[in-house]
Amino acid sequence: MDFLSFRRTAMDWRTQWQRIQQQCGQLIKRSVPNRCIACHQSVDGDGHGICSVCLQAGLYSTPVCLGCGGSMTETMAYCGQCQLLMPLKVIAPCSYHQGLGRWIAAIKYQRQCAVLEALTQALYQRIVLLAQQEMISMPQAIIPVPLHPKRQRQRGFNQAWLVAKPLSERLKLPLLDEHLIRTQATQPQAGLDGKQRRQNLHQAFSLVKAIDVQRVAIVDDVVTTGTTVTEITQLLTKQGISSQVWCLARAEAPDLL
Template structure:
């Protein structure tokens, strides 16, 4: 009896201590110098913690963040604007391409921040944008437009590129999503076996050739549903190449990213 009471008391103390630590951490981080990388204004926390408890808004202010998100529903296939919340536009319904989930367009606001995360290691806004991605995912799951995957798989870097850059931004996003959504992260089943050249300045054909056979799956993959995690989807060449490997094993694939770069003219 006394042992049970003691265990409960210790558990309550630990929980209380953890709560105090979280509140103190938020208060401390929220008081540090923190400017928006888009408008350069000081970031005020306002009601951010009411929406996302124990999270500190950093790297981007609420005004710029909200303004950069999709202000309309978009097709999860091609990214074009659609009038209602649904998976595909009429054109994509004919061939149901792979679902790409993102909270915003790369070309309409957050592109510079996402590029800075990858190339300049300016990761301050990563948590806030990832939180918006998680919110978008939960919305789509709630409306039964997507099914939650069994596992999150970040698009891997080749070991040479990982040593050069020092981190894999896709892994950072997947790790954060794993904690928010309580979905396991698997960073061993998918391997990049070819050290491909950067794709930013390549044409569509060159991207396809660059990624061809650049990845392989381990022999122990036993999932039915996976979500590929990346920072941005442009032509979709990389995720399509990876999806082809999973499809050969009858594994359903969707892609989650911080932003998608739609085809030229699609948003005009």
């Protein structure tokens, strides 16, 4: 498919976006059980499918480096090693490996959104806290990681958009969901090593509308090696735009926990 054909397909897809948003909202409501998805105890009528005890058990309990995700004893943006490299900042409320990862994966692969609202709220609280501590600068807009139109038709929703939309509303930040597109229908990243992930996503994204801000937050459900967000960041950097990453969980190297 050439670029013009792709763009027409993407624009045709966006004409159905309102219907998809409604379906996603219904999907979330249907996916929230009246018992905790983890411990199966009754959940208060707060709209969350996970109890506060299980949620808190899965969230970070100590400071973590925004660069590598490693645990730290003091509250700082970067650990000593990352202070030398100043890598991309990744903001997440929890580790993918500490109890909540299976439920986050269920959002994408099983359409089970029980933890989505609770974890998006936890991410919001972490963003606000880090901004108050001056460890991050608030962005001027939010960009959800896009899916290729083929993948989105198959899945029926974009999990990154489901995270980005409520954050945009709560933080009163523009949601730029028509500016960045995925031009290649790449194979899933799961199961690929670092080199294969980089090759898989090389030049997989394009900007189709100008972004007139200097700071953005790239939103995804999970950050593993960071290949996806790095590819997008490099594209934005060429336009003079700085980036940080917001996600529900970070799948850092296990030895860093």
